[in-house]
Amino acid sequence: MTIFTPSPEVATALEAKKPVVALESTIITHGMPWPQNLEMAQNVEEVIRENGATPATIAVINGTLHVGLTTEQLEQLAQAKGVAKLSRADMAVCMAQGGTGATTVAATMIAARLAGIGVFATGGIGGVHKGAEHSFDISADLQELAQSQVTVVAAGAKAILDLPKTLEVLETLGVPTVAFGQDALPAFWSRSAGHKAPLRMDSAGEIAKAQLMRQALGLPGGQLIANPIPEADEIPHDIMEPIIARATADAETHGMRGKAVTPYLLQRIFELTEGRSLTANIALVLNNARLGAEIARELCALSGECT
Numbered sequence: 001m002t003i004f005t006p007s008p009e010v011a012t013a014l015e016a017k018k019p020v021v022a023l024e025s026t027i028i029t030h031g032m033p034w035p036q037n038l039e040m041a042q043n044v045e046e047v048i049r050e051n052g053a054t055p056a057t058i059a060v061i062n063g064t065l066h067v068g069l070t071t072e073q074l075e076q077l078a079q080a081k082g083v084a085k086l087s088r089a090d091m092a093v094c095m096a097q098g099g100t101g102a103t104t105v106a107a108t109m110i111a112a113r114l115a116g117i118g119v120f121a122t123g124g125i126g127g128v129h130k131g132a133e134h135s136f137d138i139s140a141d142l143q144e145l146a147q148s149q150v151t152v153v154a155a156g157a158k159a160i161l162d163l164p165k166t167l168e169v170l171e172t173l174g175v176p177t178v179a180f181g182q183d184a185l186p187a188f189w190s191r192s193a194g195h196k197a198p199l200r201m202d203s204a205g206e207i208a209k210a211q212l213m214r215q216a217l218g219l220p221g222g223q224l225i226a227n228p229i230p231e232a233d234e235i236p237h238d239i240m241e242p243i244i245a246r247a248t249a250d251a252e253t254h255g256m257r258g259k260a261v262t263p264y265l266l267q268r269i270f271e272l273t274e275g276r277s278l279t280a281n282i283a284l285v286l287n288n289a290r291l292g293a294e295i296a297r298e299l300c301a302l303s304g305e306c307t
């Protein structure tokens with residue numbers, strides 16, 4: 001018995017050792033409203049195919065861990081109500097109980113690793129929340145980056161987070177945080193929030209090489225590749241800053257805690273920017289999918305196993 005079920009498309013690609021890019025599903029169920037969420041998920045998969053790799057969207061459906069979803073499964077998930085948000089802590093319980101859940105960055109990394117997929121593209125990872133010194137709210141995504149050997153392409157950590165604290169924790173955990181093609185750490189909707197990234201790389205080839213080097217060194221854990229949102233799509237940080245502050249204050253007023261915090265903030269910022277944050281979010285995910293496919297191709301070529 002294998003613990004995961006690949007879709008026919010993913011099974012073929014894995015068997016032939018073709019480049020595959022993993023995709024998360026929490027961004028679909030908890031990160032964006034219907035129907036833009038489905039449109040985004042379908043377009044992201046298409047962009048990966050156009051760039052020479054196979055997309056593998058990951059989710060738990062009725063207790064089965066799916067690596068790659070069929071068109072129908074994706075459509076159902078995007079419209080489903082009350083889907084669980086699964087991180088490392090909840091995944092096995094959901095599967096044991098026959099439940100349905102969307103995978104966060106952490107849970108998607110676990111599944112990708114199991115399936116032998118080295119690259120995963122998403123929007124933004126979770127991190128250290130503002131006020132974490134009181135709430136202790138630090139995403140399990142950071143721990144997972146320290147444990148699972150998967151390169152995660154994101155537009156940085158979501159700017160709703162405390163970025164300097166997130167960088168500190170990543171450093172403590174030994175996770176390389178790499179800005180792609182610039183010195184500044186990308187800040188999700190904005191290309192920069194004024195923080196320098198610890199590392200920089202300028203090509204997909206270098207990123208793939210560094211991942212294989214980590215493996216050769218016997219280092220567990222992955223790499224965080226922070227890919228800036230394209231200039232044409234960004235919302236500058238000076239515009240986002242007061243909006244993020246307002247949304248964060250509203251989350252506090254409404255007593256948001258735990259898993260509910262991130263989805264609440266994203267929804268509130270969507271309202272406060274009159275939808276502009278969503279347009280930017282979709283653009284940055286597509287941009288990350290493109291880079292993810294390129295890295296997957298390079299990994300394939302460098303590993304010498306590629307067909």
Ligand code: PSU
Pocket residue numbers: 024026027028030031032103104105106122123124125126127138139140141258259260262266281
């Ligand atoms: N990126 C997005 N939208 C999202 C998320 C990331 O553009 O909704 C999700 C990811 O699944 C990430 C999760 O792992 O938010 C982080 O949640 P938390 O802060 O509760 O760990």
Ligand code: MN
Pocket residue numbers: 137138139140258259261
């Ligand atoms: Mn949290």
